Amino acid sequence: MELINRPRRLRGNGMLRKMVRETRMDKSSLVYPMFVVEGSNIKEEISSMAGQYRYSVDRMEEKLIELQNAGVTSVMLFGIPAKKDEMGSGAYAGDGIVQKAFKKAKEACPGLYLIGDVCMCEYTSHGHCGILRGQDVDNDKTLEFLAKTALSQVQAGADMVAPSDMMDGRVAAIRRILDENGYVNTPIMSYAVKFASSFYGPFRDAADSAPAFGDRKSYQMDYHNRREALKEAMLDVAEGADILMVKPAMAYGDLIREVKDKTDLPIASYSVSGEYAMVKTTAKAGFIDETSIMCEMAVSAFRAGTDIYLTYFAQELAKCMDDGMIG
Numbered sequence: 001m002e003l004i005n006r007p008r009r010l011r012g013n014g015m016l017r018k019m020v021r022e023t024r025m026d027k028s029s030l031v032y033p034m035f036v037v038e039g040s041n042i043k044e045e046i047s048s049m050a051g052q053y054r055y056s057v058d059r060m061e062e063k064l065i066e067l068q069n070a071g072v073t074s075v076m077l078f079g080i081p082a083k084k085d086e087m088g089s090g091a092y093a094g095d096g097i098v099q100k101a102f103k104k105a106k107e108a109c110p111g112l113y114l115i116g117d118v119c120m121c122e123y124t125s126h127g128h129c130g131i132l133r134g135q136d137v138d139n140d141k142t143l144e145f146l147a148k149t150a151l152s153q154v155q156a157g158a159d160m161v162a163p164s165d166m167m168d169g170r171v172a173a174i175r176r177i178l179d180e181n182g183y184v185n186t187p188i189m190s191y192a193v194k195f196a197s198s199f200y201g202p203f204r205d206a207a208d209s210a211p212a213f214g215d216r217k218s219y220q221m222d223y224h225n226r227r228e229a230l231k232e233a234m235l236d237v238a239e240g241a242d243i244l245m246v247k248p249a250m251a252y253g254d255l256i257r258e259v260k261d262k263t264d265l266p267i268a269s270y271s272v273s274g275e276y277a278m279v280k281t282t283a284k285a286g287f288i289d290e291t292s293i294m295c296e297m298a299v300s301a302f303r304a305g306t307d308i309y310l311t312y313f314a315q316e317l318a319k320c321m322d323d324g325m326i327g
């Protein structure tokens, strides 16, 4: 057989395969999302997300140290307040749950990089991501509250804020309030391309944040749309976003690539709760191998163009990178 091209030549040996590897990753790209609740001495497992817990502020340190020891240097915090109300007042309270968590995390682990998810759905009694007018979320009124929320997180110790609400104009509103208060160097990672997705199901259980009526389709995007994803990304660039996120990650690799190619900002993708839960439950049933599936999903997100990967598997992935399984 006279074959000139034999792609298998480069696959014959482990060292060679690693030499020609196209996608390279590093632990500094990983962000771990973590849930914090009111109360004391709490570490309760989230039933829909085996291996993930809600921590009270006095118990979060143990997890932060574990992460740090594993080489995960960045954490995103979600607060779950004891009481929710119409106006989501816990989101921007100086002594709100996430604000207390930022203070504690900064004190306990000053070497960690702390990111705040900015949204109202964990704090509103109706579970929507903003302030209601009738049955609809009032976009422009909500901006004021999102901006206050972002500022309060930064004042409490957040190094970066990440608005996930999908209101129009939120990046500009947050940039303005941060700048006015002297936080000109605090970056904004915008959940720019965020779809109305059923992959968030387990998160809403974790944060008790499912909308009491209706759904989020009037603010989160329709997953049929690709050009609209670019429109959202470009608007956030114009409003001053520093990093753009695509969410979910697994079923949206095309858009991670597209946004990567068409903008010049770093790209984040969020492997959400439903992706995590699917892997955990299917592996538990014995149908897939958890570690190798987790690695394959992560590498595919990076291959698509991800620079920053948010995942509940951050600690396990860090270990796989240390072990040379991926990286």
Ligand code: PBG
Pocket: 117, 119, 120, 121, 129, 164, 165, 199, 200, 201, 202, 203, 204, 271, 272, 273, 274
């Ligand atoms: C808050 C928010 C959500 C997620 C991140 N920030 C829930 C939602 O939009 O319904 C989802 C994260 C996950 O599913 O892991 N708006």
